[in-house]
C-alpha cells in the first residue's frame with residue numbers, strides 16, 4: 266500500500282521526524298506537512314501527569330492535516346499510561362509512543378525516561394496496559410544502553426521483554442545515555458553512535474519493527490540504513506534543514522506528486538499566519554520554526570535576518586514573512602546579476618528553491 270506496509274497494529278512508515286521538546290509542536294508539524302505528506306511525525310514528549318491533570322486541549326489539540334501523528338508519553342505508571350493511551354485514541358492520534366530514552370534530570374526524578382531501560386518489566390507492564398486500553402500501535406523509543414548497562418545483550422534483553430508485551434515498534438537512539446555527569450545535550454553528542462548494535466537487533470528480532478535514530482543527516486544515509494532496519498528517525502537535521510524532507514515522499518513512500526517549492530511553502534506560511542493571528546495566536550509561534558526553511562540556499566541569510574529584525578516587534582504580522590520572502594528573492598536576483606557580470610552561468614539558488 267502507498268505510504269507503508271501494515272505490520273502488527275500499525276503501518277510501518279520507513280521515515281519519521283523524532284519527538285523534540287520545544288521544537289516538534291503543532292506549528293512545526295504543520296510546516297513539515299507542507300513538505301512531506303507521509304513521514305510519521307511526533308509530538309514533543311508530554312508527561313502522563315500533565316495530560317491527566319493539565320490543560321488537555323492545549324497539550325493535545327492538533328490539526329487533522331498533521332497526521333500521521335504519534336503522541337509521545339513520558340511516564341511509568343501503567344494505569345496512567347493506559348488512561349493516556351485511551352485519551353490519545355479519542356483525540357485522533359495514530360500512535361502512542363513511550364519515551365524510554367530521555368536522560369534529563371527532571372525526567373529521572375519522575376523515574377521515567379532512560380532510567381527505565383534498567384527496568385524492562387516496568388516498561389513491559391506499561392506497554393501491555395497501553396495496548397489493552399486502545400487499538401492504536403504502541404511503540405517505544407529507547408537508547409542502546411544506559412550507564413553500565415550498555416552491552417548489546419542488555420539491550421536485547423530489554424527489547425525481548427518489552428516485545429512480549431506487544432510493542433509495535435522499537436525506535437532506538439544508537440547512543441547510550443549517561444544519567445549523571447552529562448547534560449541532555451551532551452548525551453546527544455558525546456556517547457558514540459553504535460549503529461551496528463541496532464542492525465544486530467533487527468537481525469536477531471526479524472519479526473520486530475526496528476527504527477534507527479541518531480546522527481542521520483541525509484536521505485542517502487536514510488537509504489543506506491533502510492538496507493539494515495525497517496525505519497529511520499531523524500531529529501536535529503529535520504529541524505536544521507526541514508526542506509531535506511521534500512524528496513522523502515517520492516523516495517521512500519512511492520508518492521511521486523511533486524513537492525511544493527520553498528517559495529510556495531513560504532506563501533502558505535503567510536496564509537497560515539493570517540489564520541493563526543486572526544484566532545489570537547502569535548506570529549513567532551510560526552516563524553520560529555521556519556527560520557531554516559531556506560537552509561543552504563541563496564537568500565537564507567536575508568530570510569533569517571528579516572525574522573530576527575521584524576517578527577518580535579509589537580504588531581508584527583504575516584507581512585513579516587512576505588518581507589522575508591521578498592528578501593530571499595532580492596538576494597537571488599543579486600546573485601543572478603553578479604553571475605551574469607562575472608560570466609559564471611546559471612543562478613543556482615532560484616532553481617533549487
Ligand SMILES: Cc1cc2nc3c(=O)[nH]c(=O)nc-3n(C[C@H](O)[C@H](O)[C@H](O)COP(=O)(O)O)c2cc1C
Nearest residue numbers: 283284285286309310364438479480481499500501
Ligand atoms: C531539542 C531536542 C529535544 C528533544 N526532545 C525529545 C523528546 O521530547 N523526546 C524524545 O524521545 N527525544 C527527544 N530528543 C531526542 C531526539 O528525539 C533524538 O533521539 C536525538 O536528537 C537523536 O537524533 P538526531 O541525531 O537525529 O537528532 C530531543 C532532541 C533535541 C535536539
